[in-house]
Amino acid sequence: MHARRLSISDCFEFTPRTFPDHRGLFVAPFQEDVFVEAVGHRLRLGQTNTSVSHRGAIRGVHFADTPPGQAKYVYCPSGSMLDVIVDLRVGSPTFGEWTSVLLDSTEYKAVYIAEGLGHAFMALEDETVMAYLCSEPYNPAGEHGVNPMDADLALPWPEDIEPIVSEKDTTAPNLKEALEQGVLPRYDDCAAYYEKLRAAEPR
Template identity: 80%
Template sequence: MQARRLSIPDSFEFTPRVFPDHRGLFAAPFQEEAFIEAVGHPLRLAQTNHSFSRRGTIRGVHFADTPPGQAKYVYCPRGSLLDVIVDLRVGSPNFGEWTSVVLDSVQYKSVYLAEGLGHAFVALEDETVMAYICSEPYNPAGEHGINPLDPDLALPWPRDIEPVLSEKDTDAPGFQEALDKGLLPHYDECVAHYEKLRAQG
């Protein structure tokens, strides 16, 4: 498995080998040894999530209070999607910036985003499935969102796709409003949390 640091610190792309044959194919989207070598600590498994989306569905931008936050390891076992990671950590050198990776059921790439980073994606085709491992269970009181169509973020949604959003994501605050309300994680607290995870690992 190949690991690559993305432009947003504390996020990574993982590309496994894919083994096709006359029956179909085999791939291992998550491999612990490669993950620890890249990130510096094991990935705690607290919950696995699965979504099924029609073309144009946008989910996010979602993030959690840190600590403990919620790290995510994401891959696409069916269809294709554009995965977007946003640096929402106040005080980060990359604050407000984003990066994106196409995930699909051809290459079986995965992305990892550490606690404190924002996550969103858009389904590029019908019947797209996204699966992800979460380091912490769902915590409604600590979960937040930013409207993914906020022009201040200018996320790279394809222009040829009509966006489909949930009411919750549509009604989420914009980036500046979330900052003004003190909802966003702080970079120093996130870094301290990462260092604690590496020490424990």
Template identity: 65%
Template sequence: MQARELAVRDAFEFTPRTFPDARGMFVAPYQEEHFVAAVGHPLRLAQSNHSRSRRGTLRGLHFADVPPGQAKYVYCPSGAALDVVVDLRVGSPTFGAWDCVRLDSVAFRAIYLPEGVGHAFVALEDDTVVSYLCSTAYNPAAEHGIHPLDPALGLPWPAGLEPLLSDKDAAAPTLAEAEAAGLLPGYADCAVWYERLRTTAAAARAGATGAT
């Protein structure tokens, strides 16, 4: 599995090896060894999400309060989606920056979004399935959104694809409005949380080594 950091700091793309044969294909979309090597700690799994979308469905741009926030490991087991990550962490060196990755059932690329980073995707085909591994359970009171068509963000939604938004996403504020309202996470708080996760993981590894 190959890993690369995206233009949004602390967010990563993972590309696993696929093993096709006459019967079909096998792939491991999430591999902890490679994830830890890139991110510095394992992914805590508290909830898995599954969505199926018609072509043009645009979900997002979503984020959660930090701490604890909600990290996500996202891949597409069926169909194809353009997945977008946006840095919403006030004070981040890449605040307001975005990056995107095509997720599909051919290459099985995945995106890791750390706590405090915004996530959205648009389905490029009918019956596109997107799966998320989430570090915390869904908490409606801590969940927020930014309008995915905010012109100030200039996100790379495909031309000619009429976006289908939920009522909630269509009513979301712009990035500037959310920042003015104090809704956005702070980069300093996120950095402290990431370090806590890495420190806890390192202590667990040291304890396991000592026990043997």
């Protein structure tokens, strides 16, 4: 497996080897040793989630209060999707910027999204399956969102696909409004939490 640091700090892309044969294919989308070497700590597992989406479905931009936040390790077992990570950490050098990765069931790439970062994706074909490992259980009181269609964010949704967005995400505040409301994570708090996780690792 190959790990690559993305343009926003504290998020990574992982590309595993695939092993096709006459029976089908085998792949290991998550490998702890490669993950720890790249991120600096183990992935805590509080919950696993699976979503199945129609072509054009957008989910996000979602984030959680940090600490503890909710880190995510995401991959696509079936279909394809455009995965988007947005830096929502106030005070970050890349605040308001985004990066994207194509996740599909051909390469089985995965992305790691650290606590405090915003996450969204669009399904590029029907019956697209997203699987993600979450560091913390779902906490409704600590969950928030930013409108994925925010013109100022200008997320890279394909123009040839009609977006399908939930009412919850459509009515979420834009980035400017979320900043004014004081709901966004602070970069210093997130960085301190990442360091705490790394310091807890056995030497």
